[in-house]
Amino acid sequence: MTDAIRGLGEFGLIRKLTEQLKQGDTVVHGIGDDCAVLAVGEKQLLLTCDASLEDVHFKRHWGKPEDIGWKAAVSALSDIAAMGGRATAVLVTLALPEDLPVSYAEGLYRGLADAVESVGATIVGGDTTASRSGIIIDITVIGEVVGRPVLRSGAQPGDVIAVTGAIGERGAGLHALLHDVDASELIRAYLHPSPRIEAGQWFQAQPGVHAMMDVSDGLLPDARHIAQASGVGIDLFSDKLPKNDRLDAYWKSQGEGGSLQRVRSGEEYELLVVLAAAEFDMICEAFSRYTGLLISVIGECTKSHEGIQLDGSIPGATGFEHFCGRD
């Protein structure tokens, strides 16, 4: 019997496909971070792409077409934020069913363009094709390194790890959509994440920021990416997640504690930031003052174990990954 890619896991599959690839001279950082970094003359470019498929990443009835477009664009723009960079140009691949109403296609594109323009970037091209199987959106973002690219690999034992924003709200919004719960504010948070481009640029300017990525698969799997790339262990503490009465009330109404849901919630598009221990107080305070955003220290880096631990134990299922035999 032939093995199927189901069960290999998204990251296992990527490793298998890409392990033989050659690297060009101008590639500063290739596969393995939020963006690739490419040298172009004196500049360093950031390159990333992100696909959103109907019935895999979204259901059409979840929101307006503008929401679907906005979120698809933010999922790619967020990778530029994660490197501390600036987004400049965007390519949009759209595969659309032939019976899609023109007004829907226009709304989708307007949502995409709004997200792109909100960070000062421009849609410069793309591809438009018929689809026999629902809406497919693939967004490529070209950005520029500002100062330095902040990688996943810079975390050191003793560093602290922090996360921006009301982490977990998008996961609750997704849960509400999937289970038909009336929770409009959380659903709005899920459908309309903010690209943290400005916050990412602020962080890259602080020498005490050692590593960064965005929370797209979930706090636990994304912290594990940092741990692996940096060769450190990471301890996370669920009681350090920022207080959130709305979230607590939501999960209580669903008969759940909520903290496990919050650390496993993907598509948050907040920033996970690793900071030098001596400076984290100063950096966090200045960050909040500058951006008006919440930042919460939720753990620390260690050399006493590998991988991640949550509240002192190795967590089971950690977050979302394609090709794991789950939906």
Place this chain on the structure above:
Amino acid sequence: MTDAIRGLGEFGLIRKLTEQLKQGDTVVHGIGDDCAVLAVGEKQLLLTCDASLEDVHFKRHWGKPEDIGWKAAVSALSDIAAMGGRATAVLVTLALPEDLPVSYAEGLYRGLADAVESVGATIVGGDTTASRSGIIIDITVIGEVVGRPVLRSGAQPGDVIAVTGAIGERGAGLHALLHDVDASELIRAYLHPSPRIEAGQWFQAQPGVHAMMDVSDGLLPDARHIAQASGVGIDLFSDKLPKNDRLDAYWKSQGEGGSLQRVRSGEEYELLVVLAAAEFDMICEAFSRYTGLLISVIGECTKSHEGIQLDGSIPGATGFEHFCGRD
């Protein structure tokens, strides 16, 4: 009743979606050519993407997975050739059904990587996701302008228009696949087109080359793109297509003359080149000597009419376009 995008035509839909877009300061050429051109410091980047969907662009049984991957990559690399540029970096978005054999995914990726490496470029990143609806491949290519970008808009009345290679062979190969005809060499030509990157760079270095694009929709619609972008008319002559006994024999066996099929054949990935009349002889001869490729003058630019004419008449259906109510 709500209008569907079916019937709007691919190019009508693109116009509708993109007419409100803002253009950024660093955008040298935005939507409307084979690639976007972006200023990055002293350099000019080329950006393009191209999607290949199972059951829209290909059937899995048409070839080996390596063939499907190769062709998907060439369709995007060809846009860099059309600008006379150099391909540097590639992003690969793959959406794959969970039951796809691992060996198939590996073959697909190997074909992609072979095409990318054949032109000296490097795969630097991408996105991998589950698909509920067949294989989806979206290839983004980042290139660099060499000398100058050759646009669609430079054609002048009196210029001649030429095409490289054995134009029409891929269309016959596709016909053979769709109608289950035994024509392995033509099928091979369809599945394994060559990216004309070297040829494109050679043309950009000739000041007598005024406009260029690649043949992806078909000679007729692509010549019309040049005519529209340049504000000229173009006359094409089917008896000037290069002689091709294999093609003639194929179409004869199918009860067809073949010349109409040749001018409507898409996915050829040959170059359509507009040349100054005074220099075309010299350029064509030097091109053949330098590249070993065929080049055929097939028409001329005129101010005596708009759009395109074939053998003195306005052609009917011209080539492939999505959302035209056809497959």
